[in-house]
Amino acid sequence: MIVTVTPNPSLDRTYEVPALDRGEVVRATGERVDPGGKGVNVSRAVAAAGRRTVAVLPLGGAPGALVADLLAAQGIEVAPVPIAGATRSNIALAEADGVLTKINAPGPELSAAERELLLEAVRSQSPGADWIACCGSLPRGLAPSWYAELTARAHAAGARIALDTSGPALLRALRERPDVVKPNAGELAGAVGRPLATVGDAVKAAEELRELGARAVLASLGADGQILVTGEGTWFGEARVDAVRSNVGAGDASLAGFLAAGGAGPGALASAVAHGAAAVRLPGSVMPAPDDLEPSAVTVTAQVPADRALREPAP
Structure with missing residues (x-):
C-alpha cells in the first residue's frame, strides 16, 4: 500500500487547443477536469495499476x-484534512505541437492547527504502508522544514519516504535521509547550484544529493530519460516515444511506477521509465494503466552515457 501526501492539491482543468494566440479567442478541441497535485497523481497512477493507495491531503x-469525489471515483481512498481555505484551481493549455502552458494558483494558507492535523493524518495512515510519497510544493503556512519534520516522524515510525519537491524544502529534508528523492533536471540543477548540460552532469549532481543525505536519487531528464543513483550502483533508462501529447504528471507517473515495482534497482527504474513514457502519450494529466505501458520500448543499462548532451539542458 502506498500513502501519498499532497500539501497543496488542486483541481486541474486541461484544455487542448490547436495553438495559443495571445489576445485572441482560442477554441478548445478537448477539455478535462482532474484532481491535481503531484502526490494525487502518484495515487492515481498507483490505483490505475490496481494497487491500494491512500491520498492524504488538505481540502476546502x-x-x-x-477533488475528493473525483479521487473516490477512481478507486482511491481519501484521508482529507478539512481546511478553512478553498483548494486551488489550476489551468493547463496543451497545444497540438506538444507545447504546454500552465497557470498554477498559489493555493490557500494553512493555519498552525491545520498543519498539525495534516501531520497527524499522515501518522494515522502510516501503519502498513510500503511507502509514503511526499510530493509537490508547500502551501502558505507550511515552513520549508515541514517535509523534513514529516520525514523524521515517518522514519521514527518505521516507514520509507519518497520525496518529490524542490528548493529549500528539498534541501532541508535531505538532512533526514529520505529513502528516495525524485527531482527533474531543473530541480536537480537548482539543488546543486549549477547548470546541467550532459547526462554525466546529472549523475554528478545526483551523487551530491546522496552526499547531503538522500539514500537514492531517481532523476527525470525529460526526453533524455531517467537516472537512478544509489549506494549499490547507477543506472540509465530511456524509452522510445513517437509522439508527445501532454507531459503533465509524467514525472508523477514515473515515481508511481518506481514505487509500485519495489522502489529499488534497475527493475524499478525500468518501471518508472515505462510509466513516464506512457503518461506523455495520454491527454491532460491522465495516468497510465497497465495496458498503456510498452515495456519493450524501454532500455536500462549500467553503462551510463555520461558524455551525452541533454536535449533540454537544465539552466
Whole structure:
C-alpha cells in the first residue's frame, strides 16, 4: 500500500487547443477536469495499476469537495484534512505541437492547527504502508522544514519516504535521509547550484544529493530519460516515444511506477521509465494503466552515457 501526501492539491482543468494566440479567442478541441497535485497523481497512477493507495491531503471549499469525489471515483481512498481555505484551481493549455502552458494558483494558507492535523493524518495512515510519497510544493503556512519534520516522524515510525519537491524544502529534508528523492533536471540543477548540460552532469549532481543525505536519487531528464543513483550502483533508462501529447504528471507517473515495482534497482527504474513514457502519450494529466505501458520500448543499462548532451539542458 502506498500513502501519498499532497500539501497543496488542486483541481486541474486541461484544455487542448490547436495553438495559443495571445489576445485572441482560442477554441478548445478537448477539455478535462482532474484532481491535481503531484502526490494525487502518484495515487492515481498507483490505483490505475490496481494497487491500494491512500491520498492524504488538505481540502476546502467546492473545489476540494470535487477533488475528493473525483479521487473516490477512481478507486482511491481519501484521508482529507478539512481546511478553512478553498483548494486551488489550476489551468493547463496543451497545444497540438506538444507545447504546454500552465497557470498554477498559489493555493490557500494553512493555519498552525491545520498543519498539525495534516501531520497527524499522515501518522494515522502510516501503519502498513510500503511507502509514503511526499510530493509537490508547500502551501502558505507550511515552513520549508515541514517535509523534513514529516520525514523524521515517518522514519521514527518505521516507514520509507519518497520525496518529490524542490528548493529549500528539498534541501532541508535531505538532512533526514529520505529513502528516495525524485527531482527533474531543473530541480536537480537548482539543488546543486549549477547548470546541467550532459547526462554525466546529472549523475554528478545526483551523487551530491546522496552526499547531503538522500539514500537514492531517481532523476527525470525529460526526453533524455531517467537516472537512478544509489549506494549499490547507477543506472540509465530511456524509452522510445513517437509522439508527445501532454507531459503533465509524467514525472508523477514515473515515481508511481518506481514505487509500485519495489522502489529499488534497475527493475524499478525500468518501471518508472515505462510509466513516464506512457503518461506523455495520454491527454491532460491522465495516468497510465497497465495496458498503456510498452515495456519493450524501454532500455536500462549500467553503462551510463555520461558524455551525452541533454536535449533540454537544465539552466
